[in-house]
Amino acid sequence: MKTTAKKQTLAIAGGPKAMTKDDGDIFHWPIVTKADEKAVVDVLRRGAMSGSDITKRFEREFADWMGMKYGLAYNNGTESLRAAMWACGLGAGDELICPSMTYWASCTAALGLGAAVNFADVLPKTLCIDPKDIEHRIGPRTKAIVVVHYCGYPCDMGPIMKLARKHKIKVIEDVSHAHGALYKGKKVGTFGDISAMSMMAGKSFAIGEAGMMVTNNRDLYERCMAYGHYERTGLPTNFNPVERCIFNPELNKFAGLPLGGYKHRMNQTCSAMGRVQLKQYDRRIKEIQSAMNRFWDLLDGVPGLKAHRPPATSKSTMGGWYAARGLYRASELGGLSCAKFCEAVRAEGVPVCTPGANFPLHLHSVFHDADIFNMGKPTMISFGQRDVRQGPGTLPVSEAIHDISYGIPWFKRDRPAIIKSYAKAYRKVAEHADQLMD
Ligand SMILES: *Cc1c(COP(=O)(O)O)cnc(C)c1O
Numbered sequence: 001m002k003t004t005a006k007k008q009t010l011a012i013a014g015g016p017k018a019m020t021k022d023d024g025d026i027f028h029w030p031i032v033t034k035a036d037e038k039a040v041v042d043v044l045r046r047g048a049m050s051g052s053d054i055t056k057r058f059e060r061e062f063a064d065w066m067g068m069k070y071g072l073a074y075n076n077g078t079e080s081l082r083a084a085m086w087a088c089g090l091g092a093g094d095e096l097i098c099p100s101m102t103y104w105a106s107c108t109a110a111l112g113l114g115a116a117v118n119f120a121d122v123l124p125k126t127l128c129i130d131p132k133d134i135e136h137r138i139g140p141r142t143k144a145i146v147v148v149h150y151c152g153y154p155c156d157m158g159p160i161m162k163l164a165r166k167h168k169i170k171v172i173e174d175v176s177h178a179h180g181a182l183y184k185g186k187k188v189g190t191f192g193d194i195s196a197m198s199m200m201a202g203k204s205f206a207i208g209e210a211g212m213m214v215t216n217n218r219d220l221y222e223r224c225m226a227y228g229h230y231e232r233t234g235l236p237t238n239f240n241p242v243e244r245c246i247f248n249p250e251l252n253k254f255a256g257l258p259l260g261g262y263k264h265r266m267n268q269t270c271s272a273m274g275r276v277q278l279k280q281y282d283r284r285i286k287e288i289q290s291a292m293n294r295f296w297d298l299l300d301g302v303p304g305l306k307a308h309r310p311p312a313t314s315k316s317t318m319g320g321w322y323a324a325r326g327l328y329r330a331s332e333l334g335g336l337s338c339a340k341f342c343e344a345v346r347a348e349g350v351p352v353c354t355p356g357a358n359f360p361l362h363l364h365s366v367f368h369d370a371d372i373f374n375m376g377k378p379t380m381i382s383f384g385q386r387d388v389r390q391g392p393g394t395l396p397v398s399e400a401i402h403d404i405s406y407g408i409p410w411f412k413r414d415r416p417a418i419i420k421s422y423a424k425a426y427r428k429v430a431e432h433a434d435q436l437m438d
């Protein structure tokens with residue numbers, strides 16, 4: 001006997017909500033145990049918030065976990081990215097290539113260095129930088145490419161590294177969305193010349209206001225140290241034996257003062273918590289992966305909705321699935337707008353279902369008009385750069401982000417009944433999209 005799906009009335013049209021389950025702790029994050037509390041309180045009782053002893057241990061452990069030689073801790077991810085840019089030689093009149101679809105901190109510090117940002121588009125399936133939209137942007141002043149493993153999706157590092165090597169420019173990986181994600185079986189953040197990332201409270205590796213830089217390149221490591229870690233420049237320690245700047249003896253005579261005038265040290269309540277969190281992190285993101293894959297498997301084949309995750313056969317993973325998104329194909333739902341779809345899913349009891357992701361940065365006025373050096377000219381062109389500013393219509397995928405993506409629940413625990421209920425809400429709206437057309 002052929003069974004046909006029972007017709008239901010969407011909640012937005014007065015029907016009952018699909019979401020009937022209580023969330024419980026399924027979204028609660030980070031998971032804080034007695035061990036975290038003890039580590040943090042110990043720092044407070046010792047008055048050791050501003051030291052570096054615990055932080056250096058955390059750096060070593062984090063770099064080991066990544067499989068990298070050097071780790072350097074930051075007061076936030078934004079500053080780790082600024083230091084990485086400077087370490088790669090980005091300076092006044094230079095250019096940085098960065099995807100338009102990312103959080104502003106991936107590239108905005110470039111302006112503060114007097115450099116311009118040449119924005120590239122992203123791929124509609126991955127929301128990561130399109131490797132084919134990079135090479136034609138490389139000019140004589142291009143120093144580095146920032147790649148962002150967007151919402152956990154690993155960038156296609158193979159072709160990107162090939163291009164960068166060919167043109168002798170550096171690759172900075174922004175790992176803020178993707179701690180622990182794998183690209184073809186290997187951790188993201190280990191492919192480029194240098195990686196920087198946020199560890200702020202909302203990220204999947206969440207320890208407060210914090211960031212981390214990792215690299216295998218001693219020169220880049222020492223430049224980062226010299227830029228904003230004043231008390232560690234030129235000082236030997238067991239953990240970071242920077243007894244001298246071997247690649248750049250010039251920097252050594254500046255020991256004791258930060259070349260950037262920045263102070264980048266991590267608060268040790270964060271590094272103490274980081275050491276505890278790191279021990280549990282692999283296990284915890286395994287549960288996230290199981291939960292998120294369960295959600296998408298339940299929606300497999302539903303018209304209009306596509307998972308934002310690498311193919312199961314690819315040996316690539318989404319890490320902790322930070323800020324999880326879904327992909328939308330209006331053409332499969334009779335042209336129903338993503339905004340309207342989301343509104344109906346929210347009415348079913350899913351508040352996180354909002355259209356879009358980040359604001360496409362290439363359209364923001366800061367990258368067109370802001371004159372941050374008071375030079376009477378926008379900073380994007382004030383140091384003699386080519387004018388690489390781009391207006392509406394230039395990066396079509398990034399500009400369509402509100403039509404092609406939407407929020408999905410970011411489950412931290414694998415609780416099948418609750419996950420099923422959320423999946424039902426998305427499925428219900430997609431399968432009854434005709435009720436939303438007028
Ligand atoms: C969060 C984030 C940052 C900035 O990190 P903070 O710790 O908030 O300074 C940088 N890049 C991306 C992609 C981010 O999402």
